[in-house]
Amino acid sequence: xxxxxxxxxxxxxxxxxxxxxxxxxxxxxxxxxxxxxxxxxxxxxxxxxxxxxxxxxxxxxxxxxxxxxxxxxxxxxxxxxxxxxxxxxxxxxxxxxxxxxxxxxxxxxxxxxxxxxxxxxxxxxxxxxxxxxxxxxxxxxxxxxxxxxxxxxxxxxxxxxxxxxxxxxxxxxxxxxxxxxxxxxxxxxxxxxxxxxxxxxxxxxxxxxxxxxxxxxxxxxxxxxxxxxxxxxxxxxxxxxxxxxxxxxxxxxxxxxxxxxxxxxxxxxx
Amino acid sequence: xxxxxxxxxxxxxxxxxxxxxxxxxxxxxxxxxxxxxxxxxxxxxxxxxxxxxxxxxxxxxxxxxxxxxxxxxxxxxxxxxxxxxxxxxxxxxxxxxxxxxxxxxxxxxxxxxxxxxxxxxxxxxxxxxxxxxxxxxxxxxxxxxxxxxxxxxxxxxxxxxxxxxxxxxxxxxxxxxxxxxxxxxxxxxxxxxxxxxxxxxxxxxxxxxxxxxxxxxxxxxxxxxxxxxxxxxxxxxxxxxxxxxxxxxxxxxxxxxxxxxxxxxxxxxxxxxxxxxxxxxxxxxxxxxxxxxxxxxxxxxxxxxxxxxxxxxxxxxxxxxxxxxxxxxxxxxxxx
Numbered sequence: 255x256x257x258x259x260x261x262x263x264x265x266x267x268x269x270x271x272x273x274x275x276x277x278x279x280x281x282x283x284x285x286x287x288x289x290x291x292x293x294x295x296x297x298x299x300x301x302x303x304x305x306x307x308x309x310x311x312x313x314x315x316x317x318x319x320x321x322x323x324x325x326x327x328x329x330x331x332x333x334x335x336x337x338x339x340x341x342x343x344x345x346x347x348x349x350x351x352x353x354x355x356x357x358x359x360x361x362x363x364x365x366x367x368x369x370x371x372x373x374x375x376x377x378x379x380x381x382x383x384x385x386x387x388x389x390x391x392x393x394x395x396x397x398x399x400x401x402x403x404x405x406x407x408x409x410x411x412x413x414x415x416x417x418x419x420x421x422x423x424x425x426x427x428x429x430x431x432x433x434x435x436x437x438x439x440x441x442x443x444x445x446x447x448x449x450x451x452x453x454x455x456x457x458x459x460x461x462x463x464x465x466x467x468x469x470x471x472x473x474x475x476x477x478x479x480x481x482x483x484x485x486x487x488x489x490x491x492x493x494x495x496x497x498x499x500x501x502x503x504x505x506x507x508x509x510x511x512x513x514x515x516x517x518x519x520x521x522x523x524x
Numbered sequence: 525x526x527x528x529x530x531x532x533x534x535x536x537x538x539x540x541x542x543x544x545x546x547x548x549x550x551x552x553x554x555x556x557x558x559x560x561x562x563x564x565x566x567x568x569x570x571x572x573x574x575x576x577x578x579x580x581x582x583x584x585x586x587x588x589x590x591x592x593x594x595x596x597x598x599x600x601x602x603x604x605x606x607x608x609x610x611x612x613x614x615x616x617x618x619x620x621x622x623x624x625x626x627x628x629x630x631x632x633x634x635x636x637x638x639x640x641x642x643x644x645x646x647x648x649x650x651x652x653x654x655x656x657x658x659x660x661x662x663x664x665x666x667x668x669x670x671x672x673x674x675x676x677x678x679x680x681x682x683x684x685x686x687x688x689x690x691x692x693x694x695x696x697x698x699x700x701x702x703x704x705x706x707x708x709x710x711x712x713x714x715x716x717x718x719x720x721x722x723x724x725x726x727x728x729x730x731x732x733x734x735x736x737x738x739x740x741x742x743x744x745x746x747x748x749x750x751x752x753x754x755x756x757x758x759x760x761x762x763x764x765x766x767x768x769x770x771x772x773x774x775x776x777x778x779x780x781x782x783x784x785x786x787x788x789x790x791x792x793x794x795x796x797x798x799x800x801x802x803x804x805x806x807x808x809x810x811x812x813x814x815x816x817x818x819x820x821x822x823x824x825x826x827x828x829x830x831x832x833x834x835x836x837x838x839x840x841x842x843x844x845x846x847x848x849x850x851x852x853x854x855x856x857x858x859x860x
């Protein structure tokens with residue numbers, strides 16, 4: 255039933271994707287489908303293959319087998335800049351040996367939309383300024399990107415994604431170095447874009463509260479997928495993450511009306 | 525945007541400074557000339573005079589070559605630092621100048637001392653071979669890391685140096701003297717007709733680089749991030765490598781290997797201007813050119829009746845510059 259509707263409105267489908275490095279199989283027969291307009295979370299323990307899977311989706315890794323389809327087209331059939339017009343990515347961390355300003359970094363979102371010698375027009379600049387103020391960084395516009403805090407950098411990348419005008423936003427653990435306040439702020443910002451989002455999480459409670467659907471992977475295989483209150487169970491936490499926990503219901507209710515599961519971990523059980 | 529107009533003002537100032545430097549530099553040299561003489565020769569008001577001919581036929585191509593070399597090397601350095609994300613990348617890192625030296629030494633050892641054009645041709649061939657080998661190595665690995673590319677370049681450079689040393693060991697002192705020219709650099713051989721190729725190559729390459737400025741900026745945030753912006757990272761890096769190598773090869777063939785400029789000038793400009801703007805690249809070229817024009821003036825005028833090799837001066841200034849950066853950075857840290 256669920257897969258039936260998913261096929262109709264799926265924006266991105268991962269069909270039987272495997273990815274190997276040398277002789278090691280990192281991803282094994284992965285099947286995932288992301289419905290249009292949904293906020294989907296990817297969870298799994300360290301080394302499960304979350305980043306590898308996401309890299310297959312933004313064309314950094316080419317799958318060894320299987321295919322990734324965006325709007326029913328194999329993503330490797332598309333031109334790289336055409337795909338970048340549809341899909342924006344926010345990564346975990348970026349190298350910092352350069353002196354671009356915040357404005358320059360956000361302006362990079364124009365890259366796939368511009369031909370070689372076209373200049374940045376006044377309208378483009380306005381678009382960039384709007385994106386910067388959408389993420390609340392207008393007072394830092396001329397500041398060097400390197401001098402921003404971790405949370406500000408990630409918000410700047412959301413602004414870059416806004417300028418990129420994608421249909422899908424992929425995020426690879428975008429909140430992993432941030433304080434709680436900024437974790438929530440960043441996720442709310444991503445939601446405010448009103449586009450389809452596929453993001454990996456390391457904080458399971460945050461994932462459960464923010465996502466419409468969760469995909470659980472372990473050892474390069476999809477273990478489970480579905481609504482958070484179906485997927486997040488004590489049994490799953492034990493089998494996939496190897497922790498002992500109690501799952502209760504969060505006092506808040508998701509905007510979809512679904513109950514939000516809340517995890518309480520037990521400590522010192524070794 | 526206020527930042528943008530500031531950048532434009534800076535660019536215009538640099539352009540004026542470059543023209544002024546070129547003008548003043550023409551008055552320096554062995555024969556005593558004044559700025560008025562320079563003005564007269566440039567307006568062709570006294571074409572037949574001896575001073576006028578010195579300025580127009582000797583100093584002018586030389587000064588222009590110095591400017592071209594400075595700006596070309598600085599631009600090549602900036603591009604290589606950007607696409608490898610390595611602040612120590614420099615146009616000679618990939619063995620281009622050692623390839624040129626090897627070409628010259630081979631010509632001298634097997635054909636005997638050749639004319640200027642033949643030597644330049646040998647140097648150009650040598651550096652193009654070095655560039656071809658590097659691109660062959662870098663291009664053969666589809667998912668090549670930047671680091672392995674850098675290592676391959678350094679290895680090639682050592683390989684060429686080894687062959688050069690071996691040949692020099694068996695060849696006559698004349699070849700050793702000639703090779704010194706190629707390792708230290710000189711603008712003494714500058715002629716009007718030899719300027720054509722460097723001018724063409726530098727202008728065409730710079731225009732292409734300006735066209736790709738967004739992709740260059742995207743590379744600064746890492747290969748992965750650039751991929752997500754639609755840049756085909758591997759192919760793009762090889763293209764930029766080819767362009768900057770071409771600039772370097774043409775310059776090495778004309779004026780030998782001049783170190784430190786390609787490394788240093790991009791860092792200086794980066795202190796003042798975000799390299800994200802279009803102005804950054806042009807500014808780097810202009811500052812490199814101005815710097816080299818004055819280095820050449822020093823080379824011509826520090827010792828009377830004798831010329832200092834360019835490479836000696838740039839290396840001296842360059843090392844002092846880097847030591848002072850280290851010193852001031854350390855102080856900054858202590859203050860914080």
